Amino acid sequence: MKKQLLSAFFFLSFSLLGFSQEALFGGQQIISPEVHANNTVTFRLLAPDAEKVEITGDFLPTEKMKTPMGEMDGPGKVEMTKNDQGVWTFISEVLNPELYNYSFIIDGFKTTDPNNPFLIRDVASSTNIFIIGGGQGELYKTNDIPHGTVARRWYDSPGLGMDRRITIYTPPGYETSNEKYPVLYLLHGAGGDEEAWISLGRTAQIMDNLIAEGKAKPMIVVMPNGNVIQDGAPGEGSMGYYKPQFMVPRTMDGTYEGAFEDIIKFVEGNYRVKADKASRAIAGLSMGGFHTLHISRYYPNTFDYIGLFSAAIMPREDATGKVYSNFDETLQKQMDNGYKLYWIAIGKTDFLYDANKEYRAKLDTMGMPYEYVESEGGHTWRNWRVYLSQFAPRLF
Amino acid sequence: MKKQLLSAFFFLSFSLLGFSQEALFGGQQIISPEVHANNTVTFRLLAPDAEKVEITGDFLPTEKMKTPMGEMDGPGKVEMTKNDQGVWTFISEVLNPELYNYSFIIDGFKTTDPNNPFLIRDVASSTNIFIIGGGQGELYKTNDIPHGTVARRWYDSPGLGMDRRITIYTPPGYETSNEKYPVLYLLHGAGGDEEAWISLGRTAQIMDNLIAEGKAKPMIVVMPNGNVIQDGAPGEGSMGYYKPQFMVPRTMDGTYEGAFEDIIKFVEGNYRVKADKASRAIAGLSMGGFHTLHISRYYPNTFDYIGLFSAAIMPREDATGKVYSNFDETLQKQMDNGYKLYWIAIGKTDFLYDANKEYRAKLDTMGMPYEYVESEGGHTWRNWRVYLSQFAPRLF
Known part of the structure; x- marks a missing residue:
């Protein structure tokens, strides 16, 4: 009991100490993406008012897409499923070791995953990334080895x-x-x-x-x-x-x-x-x-x-x-x-x-x-x- | 005429040469934010299917917001205006020199500006930033001076x-x-x-x-x-x-x-x-x-x-x-x-x-x-x- 009270005190005290006020005003309280031990990945998005949410990324089979330079292989796209709390979910197939990128498309608007702060900029576009380790993917991780x-x-x-x-x-x-x-x-x-x-x-x-x-x-x-x-x-x-x-x-x-x-x-x-x-x-x-x-x-x-x-x-x-x-x-x-x-x-x-x-x-x-x-x-x-x-x- | 042809050739050739395929499949072709000479800023977002788009950021007057730690000053929020091309726009007041942050809220979903690749992460949230130069804001810019x-x-x-x-x-x-x-x-x-x-x-x-x-x-x-x-x-x-x-x-x-x-x-x-x-x-x-x-x-x-x-x-x-x-x-x-x-x-x-x-x-x-x-x-x-x-x- 005392321990619980102390923990509550610590939580309240600690939670006040450090981050900027702005950081309090945003952020969804869910985890996405979640890479599972079997190399499937669960993506989640809280968007209760959305009517359709899709996920697109290079972990999905490619699709032919029209570009200014003609038809090219583009990242695949699938619909996500909404639960009664307004959380949209998609679980990938088992993925090969690799660094992948993805974006969400919310009612036609392509955007980043608000729960994944890991973004890379390619020219003017920022997309989220995740890594499946092992094999080639292991080369892309920061491992516990000497670093340059x-x-x-x-x-x-x-x-x-x-x-x-x-x-x-x-x-x-x-x-x-x-x-x-x-x-x-x-x-x-x-x-x-x-x-x-x-x-x-x-x-x-x-x-x-x-x-x-x-x-x-x-x-x-x-x-x-x-x-x-x-x-x-x-x-x-x-x-x-x-x-x-x-x-x-x-x-x-x-x-x-x-x-x-x-x-x-x-x-x-x-x-x-x-x-x-x-x-x-x-x-x-x-x-x-x-x-x-x-x-x-x-x-x-x-x-x-x-x-x-x-x-x-x-x-x-x-x-x-x-x-x-x-x-x-x-x-x-x-x-x-x-x-x-x-x-x-x-x-x-x-x-x-x-x-x-x-x-x-x-x-x-x-x-x-x-x-x-x-x-x-x-x-x-x-x-x-x-x-x-x-x-x-x-x-x- | 020859020059025009050459330019067209260059554009086609050059535009093929370098960026990854992925970079072709995203991106809106508009500019946002646009900082004007008088220190007002125009924000733009292409979202033809959205019913309501707001902008929130620390360049707007603060608003009282409820947080887990009680009421605090939070970033202000205003509605943007849609034109017949589906582009939502907001023009700020004249802003003081400063580094500011902002996000868009599209039908209730808070997200980043897809036309602004300049993001900073604060704990788990990424927000867009822009700088109004001069005065204190000048200290935050990379100027043409010796660099460490x-x-x-x-x-x-x-x-x-x-x-x-x-x-x-x-x-x-x-x-x-x-x-x-x-x-x-x-x-x-x-x-x-x-x-x-x-x-x-x-x-x-x-x-x-x-x-x-x-x-x-x-x-x-x-x-x-x-x-x-x-x-x-x-x-x-x-x-x-x-x-x-x-x-x-x-x-x-x-x-x-x-x-x-x-x-x-x-x-x-x-x-x-x-x-x-x-x-x-x-x-x-x-x-x-x-x-x-x-x-x-x-x-x-x-x-x-x-x-x-x-x-x-x-x-x-x-x-x-x-x-x-x-x-x-x-x-x-x-x-x-x-x-x-x-x-x-x-x-x-x-x-x-x-x-x-x-x-x-x-x-x-x-x-x-x-x-x-x-x-x-x-x-x-x-x-x-x-x-x-x-x-x-x-x-x-």
Whole structure:
């Protein structure tokens, strides 16, 4: 009895002590999502006045959807069931280990799950996420293992005339060892920024887990911002808060590639790194694959490891910038100089599949060696996380 | 004409190149919020099927609201107006410079603005934010000035028997100078974690701006996690994704204060700091104010600057832990040892106002010197950001 009274007192006292008033005025008192031991997931939403609630996400079988670019595989959608307390519920099938995303659609209005604070932003949209652990999903979790450090820093870019924000992962032990480390430069796609790989890509979790398992060497991972008109990600730079767009001007006009040496100089001048070709890798997804393709041949003899993840392939014969001139010549030179790995990965249903096929044919004609991985699926972060987890163990 | 064709080609090509497929399937094509030059703000929401849409936020006059703790000032709420395209609109009054939050209520369902990706999490609720610049609001913006680095690191806590995540701000120039820096330990409230001050508190922006204006000395700001059962914030530690609660067990049983020396040791062993009393400050909000009160007297002669922001004051006569024993004696000792600033701030409508008044009376009786700031408003992040911007210039 006394214990109960004390607990009640503690609850009242404690519940007053700390959170802001605002935090009192919102929030539903239910749990969603709930991942069960058998890898099914229960989703719940309190919406007594809604007439129809659906859930959509990449854990459901894909559905064909119309987009501005034609029909594509989109996330599936199912109706949820309402109980007499106004709580809508859906229980998934048994799910494979993976990081999934989902949204609710309440009477036609697509929105987030108010009970799940774990959101990731993809361009301008925020969706909820959850993880099914084990297997590949285990790589995306923060496990009880040694962790690297993730720093958001600013570097001076004389080539772009501004200080710019950059995300840098240093591996466990970096601060306390005297070792020099190799560096992976990891580039985002259109609509992304220096936050994309670390949040959507789970870079820190993937690297921590691979390193702890002895599957990847300890390395520094550098995640720059590829949009040359921004000093930082939307909301993180001096342009302030604005709605992020897919198309940021001047992302593929050669300016970024031309100024990339500023990033290498910053990293090699500010971190304990092995500053040689054998200790430099560069990889990118989609537009970042395009940047990787161009940067790796534009800076001769700089990178021994090159990764094109669902890469945009544009020889850009219309482009006149210095970076895109002498394309064939510099590619030939890159081949002649040699490298240890030129790794190309793409999904079978990716809309860039044909462009990649043509590029591989070009490399075949030149006799330029590469490794090729063809996965299921399309142009998705799910694939890019997998590609990183396959590429990183091949490095250094 | 040729230029137009080229542009169309570029648009189509570029728009295919980079973002994930998922990003295509969501998103409304309108702008919200839109901050106008005269500091009014237009909010917009596309919800053609909704019958009633309201907006609620701390930019509106407060309203009395019932909470589990009785009536409190809550964010105001107004109805939005629908046009014939199904877009709901509300235009605010002219707003003072500040960081504001808001949510939409669609037919009774409270949710986020799908056109505004800038969200902050307060315990388990995510709300949208926007900033009105100028004045105090200018301190919360990322301006084109030198920026410090924000690192998420992990430190070993022998006292808690685990590696723990910690957020550390180092000032502009830290990496390139040979100087030693003073340190502010900045503690969150109940329901918070090592992400609270950096996101809700805008610590990096406030410090960058104050330092650039010459109003605060360059200093390191250390933001630990005060919940001893967690190794990291919800979603960032090995407990994985779960719904954050106000009340984390064992937050106020003396364990955290007792193990705080692990944090000081880590910082002083891993950063270029001035490791003396004159160069150590500690401050915290609410529960973090409680921790500050206890840590600053429990570790004798350690801190010259102490800040209690809307502090929870609990002499904890019921508590038997080592940290809370000899309260009066150690407080007297703290006074006798001396310090440069004991700073107490609270809002007039804070539910901890009376407890703070009693504590000040106790200090008055002892003759223990302090400075007191009484602000408008209550137990809100708006006040805590202001308190930090007033406290930091007084340090070192």
